Amino acid sequence: xxxxxxxxxxxxEKPGPAVGGAPAKSGAPAPAGRTRRHRDATLPPxxxxxxALLVYAVVVLYPSLAGVVYAFTDWSGVxxxxxxxxxxxxxxxxxxxxLESVSNTLLLTLAVVVVQNGIGLLLALGVNAxxxxxxxxxxxxxxxxxxxxxxxxxxxxxxxxxDNGAGLNGILGALGLGGLRQDWLGNPSLALxxxxxxxxxxxxxxxxxxxxxxxxxxxxxxxEAARIDGAGTWQRFRYVTWPLLAPALTIxxxxxxxxxLKLFDQVYAATNGGPGTSSETLSTVLYKxxxxxxxxxxxxxxxxxxxxxxxxxxxxxxxxxRAREVTA
Amino acid sequence: MTTGSRSLSEPVxxxxxRRGFLRAGGGVAALAALPxxxxxxxxxxxxxxxxxVGVADQQKPIEELLALYRKSHPDPAxxxxxxxxxxxxxxxxxxxxxxxxxxxxxxxxxxxxAMSMVELAKAxxxxxxxxxxxxxxxxxxxxxxxxxxxxxxxxxAGSSVIGAIYNKKAFATAGVQPPRTxxxxxxxxxxxxAKGIVPIALGAQTPWVTQLISxxxxxxxxxxxxxxxxxxxxxxxAKFAGSGWADALGKYQELQRKGFFNDNPNGTTYEQQTSxxxxxxxxxxxxxxxxxxxxxxxxxxPDDLGMFPFPGGDNPAELWIPAGIVVGLGVAAHAKxxxxxxxxxxxxxxxxxxxxxATAVSAIPFTRDAxxxxxxxxxxxxxxxxxxxxxxxxxxxxxxxxVQPAHxxxxxxxxxxxxxxxxxxxxxxxxxxxxx
Numbered sequence: 001x002x003x004x005x006x007x008x009x010x011x012x013e014k015p016g017p018a019v020g021g022a023p024a025k026s027g028a029p030a031p032a033g034r035t036r037r038h039r040d041a042t043l044p045p046x047x048x049x050x051x052a053l054l055v056y057a058v059v060v061l062y063p064s065l066a067g068v069v070y071a072f073t074d075w076s077g078v079x080x081x082x083x084x085x086x087x088x089x090x091x092x093x094x095x096x097x098x099l100e101s102v103s104n105t106l107l108l109t110l111a112v113v114v115v116q117n118g119i120g121l122l123l124a125l126g127v128n129a130x131x132x133x134x135x136x137x138x139x140x141x142x143x144x145x146x147x148x149x150x151x152x153x154x155x156x157x158x159x160x161x162x163d164n165g166a167g168l169n170g171i172l173g174a175l176g177l178g179g180l181r182q183d184w185l186g187n188p189s190l191a192l193x194x195x196x197x198x199x200x201x202x203x204x205x206x207x208x209x210x211x212x213x214x215x216x217x218x219x220x221x222x223x224e225a226a227r228i229d230g231a232g233t234w235q236r237f238r239y240v241t242w243p244l245l246a247p248a249l250t251i252x253x254x255x256x257x258x259x260x261l262k263l264f265d266q267v268y269a270a271t272n273g274g275p276g277t278s279s280e281t282l283s284t285v286l287y288k289x290x291x292x293x294x295x296x297x298x299x300x301x302x303x304x305x306x307x308x309x310x311x312x313x314x315x316x317x318x319x320x321x322r323a324r325e326v327t328a
Numbered sequence: 329m330t331t332g333s334r335s336l337s338e339p340v341x342x343x344x345x346r347r348g349f350l351r352a353g354g355g356v357a358a359l360a361a362l363p364x365x366x367x368x369x370x371x372x373x374x375x376x377x378x379x380x381v382g383v384a385d386q387q388k389p390i391e392e393l394l395a396l397y398r399k400s401h402p403d404p405a406x407x408x409x410x411x412x413x414x415x416x417x418x419x420x421x422x423x424x425x426x427x428x429x430x431x432x433x434x435x436x437x438x439x440x441x442a443m444s445m446v447e448l449a450k451a452x453x454x455x456x457x458x459x460x461x462x463x464x465x466x467x468x469x470x471x472x473x474x475x476x477x478x479x480x481x482x483x484x485a486g487s488s489v490i491g492a493i494y495n496k497k498a499f500a501t502a503g504v505q506p507p508r509t510x511x512x513x514x515x516x517x518x519x520x521x522a523k524g525i526v527p528i529a530l531g532a533q534t535p536w537v538t539q540l541i542s543x544x545x546x547x548x549x550x551x552x553x554x555x556x557x558x559x560x561x562x563x564x565x566a567k568f569a570g571s572g573w574a575d576a577l578g579k580y581q582e583l584q585r586k587g588f589f590n591d592n593p594n595g596t597t598y599e600q601q602t603s604x605x606x607x608x609x610x611x612x613x614x615x616x617x618x619x620x621x622x623x624x625x626x627x628x629x630p631d632d633l634g635m636f637p638f639p640g641g642d643n644p645a646e647l648w649i650p651a652g653i654v655v656g657l658g659v660a661a662h663a664k665x666x667x668x669x670x671x672x673x674x675x676x677x678x679x680x681x682x683x684x685x686a687t688a689v690s691a692i693p694f695t696r697d698a699x700x701x702x703x704x705x706x707x708x709x710x711x712x713x714x715x716x717x718x719x720x721x722x723x724x725x726x727x728x729x730x731v732q733p734a735h736x737x738x739x740x741x742x743x744x745x746x747x748x749x750x751x752x753x754x755x756x757x758x759x760x761x762x763x764x
Contacts, residue, residue, distance in 0.1 A: 076451065078451045163591075183594065186592045188594075274533070274740050275737075275741065276740045276747075288733065292729060
């Protein structure tokens with residue numbers, strides 16, 4: 001064993017960059033023409049993006065920014081409007097329903113982010129293992145993510161049927177767990193968590209796919225090296241796989257956080273914010289303010305606050321998660 | 329030693345590694361996910377066709393009457409579209425704001441919703457239909473539903489009533505008859521319950537269903553004693569709290585306390601409520617007559633279903649009921665084909681067509697003649713309406729669109745035991761006080 005060359009543990013010395021994707025900065029200086037060639041070579045992918053970005057700017061960015069002005073008006077959605085300064089934001093600070101929806105939104109987001117990514121990671125580790133049915137399982141786990149969220153909500157209303165003989169309650173009864181039967185969507189203390197479970201069911205497979213991409217880019221050499229060093233399964237996961245999964249984790253956490261903070265379809269279709277206001281989220285509140293109550297000005301103010309909040313959370317998250325990313 | 333064939337750290341120039349792609353993805357995800365929050369929907373239209381947009385409940389009468397109209401008026405062409413209320417509300421309001429509204433669109437009577445006649449009339453978005461003959465036959469007491477500032481903006485065929493849709497077989501099994509007083513109702517419910525039949529099906533997960541029992545009880549509890557309650561509320565002389573509304577919600581709670589509703593009403597939907605009554609598992613449901621057709625469709629024996637006035641008081645000779653003008657149509661002020669749109673509405677205003685529309689939605693026409701046939705299930709309601717003991721649905725006189733959802737939420741919280749009557753009415757008063 002002692003005769004093993006030490007390259008087995010430290011790997012070959014390469015004049016590689018610290019992070020993937022950037023041109024070499026250490027080691028031997030690159031030939032003069034190489035940088036330009038490199039840039040030319042990477043240009044086409046960005047050129048392909050430009051038309052899509054233009055459409056995005058015209059269809060999404062411009063109307064979104066142009067709409068911000070309504071946050072400072074009393075517009076009802078039809079007819080004339082007057083500027084009211086910061087009144088809408090003052091109203092928001094005293095709006096019990098909106099404030100309750102903020103805490104609901106944060107709780108829902110936290111639950112979805114933690115559970116969805118936890119399950120997504122376990123699924124990814126499972127279907128990344130060398131098992132025969134892994135391709136089929138990947139498809140099955142990912143399938144719910146391609147179904148419309150509204151359809152999922154309607155389907156889950158059947159699962160959550162409060163009748164003792166139907167849906168989840170029926171299954172619990174058949175398993176002899178009748179005592180666990182609940183009024184899943186009708187109990188104000190449970191409704192929010194029932195919606196969270198529904199969202200996790202739908203998108204855990206989505207997280208799985210991103211983690212799977214991360215797992216497959218972990219070089220086998222490192223595992224091999226760690227194994228030779230005597231690392232067990234857990235140590236290899238903790239010290240090899242987990243650090244290298246950081247980019248996938250960054251995307252998953254960001255997507256699920258943003259998705260959770262602006263969750264609308266499933267809540268609206270499953271509970272409509274109820275019972276009472278117990279599962280109201282910021283998105284359902286802003287929808288109702290605009291389209292049910294006819295308060296577009298106020299609704300835009302809520303939307304603006306939500307957008308800034310999501311942006312702030314995302315940026316902080318991105319900065320923190322990027323800082324802990326490492327490369328092989 | 330190593331089996332990997334790829335370089336670990338240096339990507340091939342011009343390619344994007346999976347890791348690099350994931351890294352770039354984080355930033356793009358954040359950028360892409362934000363702006364839709366601020367984007368309002370819009371759609372464009374524009375054709376020579378006369379466009380009609382209605383709610384799903386209007387599809388049957390509109391399609392039937394449009395087919396009749398086209399026989400005598402082959403030109404111009406019409407296009408119709410129908411969707412659930414909340415979706416239509418979203419789309420039509422956006423189109424109204426964008427100046428591309430349909431020529432004829434759904435319009436809710438009175439005030440109290442974002443698509444109500446008063447709200448849109450105040451914004452100058454409706455055409456006055458006052459010159460049409462049928463408008464002269466609108467009874468004076470229906471003015472608040474059809475007219476604003478002396479101008480007629482709404483076409484509606486008449487009113488629907490709220491009462492109990494019941495399963496005659498279930499009643500026969502328990503050996504009971506439709507009750508005529510509140511005390512009789514409690515007796516009937518107790519007997520039904522003793523037979524293992526759910527006395528009253530309640531689908532309170534569907535927000536609009538929550539209001540129906542309050543609406544059925546409030547006419548006796550409030551308007552029988554204080555006919556000017558709406559005016560008192562508007563003038564600030566009355567509040568929900570401390571009014572007959574407290575008695576009505578108290579009775580609502582009494583029904584729940586005595587176990588007369590199905591289990592978990594807050595988790596039960598309107599569709600499940602319908603099926604409970606149609607199948608005979610439940611004996612009755614407090615509902616609006618406009619959905620009689622849905623209940624009948626849900627059973628192979630529709631004749632087993634009937635309807636009776638839900639007794640909120642103890643004097644059968646003085647029973648008051650809610651009767652609201654059904655959702656109707658308006659002509660957009662900026663219609664592209666105003667003459668054609670108005671001509672179609674004038675056609676709808678002919679007595680035989682008012683009758684047809686009313687029959688399609690189990691409503692009672694606002695004007696009747698010898699040819700008018702009223703759904704036999706509604707026979708028990710006519711004497712009460714003719715005796716002027718019918719009051720419009722309460723929300724039609726509320727000043728803004730927030731009171732009704734506050735009522736929905738209050739009832740769900742009452743049913744869940746999360747609030748009491750005073751708390752529920754306090755929230756409704758708070759919503760009533762907001763600006764429209």
